[in-house]
Amino acid sequence: MGDLVWIFISTLLINNFVLAYFLGICPFLGVTQRLDTAFRLGLATIFVMFITSICVWILNNYILVYAPYLNLITYIVVIASTVQFVEMVIRKVSPTLFRALGIFLPLITTNCAILALAIFTTNKGYGLIEGLVYALGSGMGFTLAMVLMAGLREETTLAPVPSLVKGTAMNLIIAGILSMAFMGFAGLFSAG
Amino acid sequence: MPNKTPDTYQELIKGLWRENPVFVQVLGMCPVLAVTNSAINALVMGIATFFVLVVASAIVSSLRHLIPSQVRISTYIVIIATFVTVVDLSLQALLPAVHKELGAFIPLIVVNCMILGRQEAFASRNPVILAVADAMGMALGFMLALFTLGSIREILGSGSWLGIQLFGAQFEPWVIMILPPGGFLTLGLLLLFFQWFKERKQRLVQRLDELEAKS
Numbered sequence: 001m002g003d004l005v006w007i008f009i010s011t012l013l014i015n016n017f018v019l020a021y022f023l024g025i026c027p028f029l030g031v032t033q034r035l036d037t038a039f040r041l042g043l044a045t046i047f048v049m050f051i052t053s054i055c056v057w058i059l060n061n062y063i064l065v066y067a068p069y070l071n072l073i074t075y076i077v078v079i080a081s082t083v084q085f086v087e088m089v090i091r092k093v094s095p096t097l098f099r100a101l102g103i104f105l106p107l108i109t110t111n112c113a114i115l116a117l118a119i120f121t122t123n124k125g126y127g128l129i130e131g132l133v134y135a136l137g138s139g140m141g142f143t144l145a146m147v148l149m150a151g152l153r154e155e156t157t158l159a160p161v162p163s164l165v166k167g168t169a170m171n172l173i174i175a176g177i178l179s180m181a182f183m184g185f186a187g188l189f190s191a192g
Numbered sequence: 193m194p195n196k197t198p199d200t201y202q203e204l205i206k207g208l209w210r211e212n213p214v215f216v217q218v219l220g221m222c223p224v225l226a227v228t229n230s231a232i233n234a235l236v237m238g239i240a241t242f243f244v245l246v247v248a249s250a251i252v253s254s255l256r257h258l259i260p261s262q263v264r265i266s267t268y269i270v271i272i273a274t275f276v277t278v279v280d281l282s283l284q285a286l287l288p289a290v291h292k293e294l295g296a297f298i299p300l301i302v303v304n305c306m307i308l309g310r311q312e313a314f315a316s317r318n319p320v321i322l323a324v325a326d327a328m329g330m331a332l333g334f335m336l337a338l339f340t341l342g343s344i345r346e347i348l349g350s351g352s353w354l355g356i357q358l359f360g361a362q363f364e365p366w367v368i369m370i371l372p373p374g375g376f377l378t379l380g381l382l383l384l385f386f387q388w389f390k391e392r393k394q395r396l397v398q399r400l401d402e403l404e405a406k407s
Contacts, residue, residue: 020372025221026305069281072299073273080266112222112303119296164391168218169383176376183373 004133007126011137014186017113018145019179024113028149029171033157038150041108042143044101046136048108049117051086052079053135056118057128075118080109113142148178200325207329213306214337215386220306224338225375227297231354234342236290238335240283240298244275245307245331246324249315253323256316268311269302276301306334344378345369 017023024045032038055078064071087105091098108114117138121131152174161170213219220241227237248271252259259267280298283291291298301307310330315323343353349369351359368374 022222022226022372022375023300025225029218029221069277072277072280072302073270076269076273076302077266080269112300115303116296116300119299123296164387165384167387169380169387172376172380172383176373176380179376180368180373183371 004130007130007133008137009188011134012141012144013182014188016141016145016182017116017138018142019175019182021116023116024111024142027108027111028146028175029168032146032150032153032171035147035150035154038146039143040100041104042139042146044104045108045111045113045142046139047101048079048083048105048114049135049139050132051082052114052117053121053131054128055079055082056121057131060122071122075115079114079118083109113138145178149175152178200321203322203325204329207326207331207333208336209333211330212333212337213330214334214341215383217306218383219309220304220334221379222300223297223304224341225372225379227294228338228342228345228375228378229349229370230346231339231342233290233293234338235335236283236287237294237297238331238338240279241301241304241307241334242328242331243279244272244301245310245334246327247275248272248307249310249323249327250320252311252315253318253320259316264316265308265312268308268316272307272311273302306330341375341378341382344382345374349374 011017015021018025018028027041027045031041056075059071059074059078064074083105087098090101090105117135121134124134126134149171153171156170156174207213211217214221214224223237223241228234248268251271252268255267276299279301280291283294283298310327314326318326347353347358348366349371351357351363351365366374369378
């Protein structure tokens with residue numbers, strides 16, 4: 001149990017996917033103009049990460065045993081098609097949920113955070129439960145970073161910033177400062 | 193400028209500066225930030241991306257009449273993933289130390305949006321020679337950007353360049369530069385510099401125009 005809590009906290013804060021591993025930078029810089037869009041994209045990402053981690057567990061245990069060198073191609077294809085399938089199911093079952101999350105689902109599949117999750121889970125040799133906790137932690141970490149960034153960007157749109165700095169340059173510098181703040185979490189457990 | 197017949201040389205050099213994938217288009221950010229904590233890592237990543245992009249572009253371009261447009265994205269991804277696997281396994285055999293340091297970022301070349309973007313925007317509509325020229329230009333531009341960023345971060349962060357110690361013992365390395373925040377900050381400042389350069393050039397052109405209008 002303690003192990004699971006540790007996996008969760010460490011992926012959520014210390015090894016945050018966005019701010020420490022630089023994964024999912026494209027949505028982090030591209031879809032954070034508005035707080036509520038960023039939050040919904042984050043939720044959709046948590047959802048896709050859950051599916052990914054289940055898929056990876058099945059693939060690793062039953063299929064890739066026979067051809068480990070094909071893992072990359074298999075992950076990409078299986079994850080993309082599963083997400084597509086889930087998207088269709090959601091559209092039929094719950095149109096409200098689809099309107100809230102659905103448009104993001106195909107986009108997320110090609111997000112590097114998803115493939116990275118698959119690779120990291122494999123490299124660390126996690127089982128099903130550990131994999132799911134890892135997916136939850138990294139998905140929530142991603143959402144946290146997205147929401148923080150979107151909040152800061154909403155504030156800066158009204159601030160009198162020189163036109164030269166506006167845009168990606170400023171966002172990257174904000175991200176740098178956020179990342180510095182998150183580095184502080186590294187002492188969270190080693191000190192205790 | 194009216195675009196005349198597409199010129200192989202033009203396609204080759206546009207990626208280096210005018211349409212540089214990192215500094216101008218801001219694509220493929222994940223590897224740019226993640227592996228540039230030393231110049232040699234950045235260089236290896238650049239070479240790996242170069243190989244994948246050029247070969248994938250050549251294949252996509254030669255198959256462009258055969259790929260049905262409904263499944264084109266998945267086809268591109270499978271082609272790219274195949275060559276990334278080749279690179280991954282070759283690096284593991286040839287440069288195990290660097291491969292270990294780059295870790296998961298070699299397999300992650302698959303989802304580098306720059307590569308997929310070039311297939312969709314260029315290779316799927318142009319003949320093989322042009323596609324290869326475009327891919328080489330873009331990949332060289334990408335490599336250049338990675339190498340610049342990697343050099344800055346390594347020189348400031350560990351006081352060395354390509355593993356050679358540059359400063360004496362009294363140099364206190366800026367450790368933050370090789371840690372994650374350093375990546376964000378360096379790239380932010382570099383983009384700022386490019387923006388400044390562009391605005392300055394625009395102002396110059398404007399002034400020249402005004403002078404011409406007066407005389």
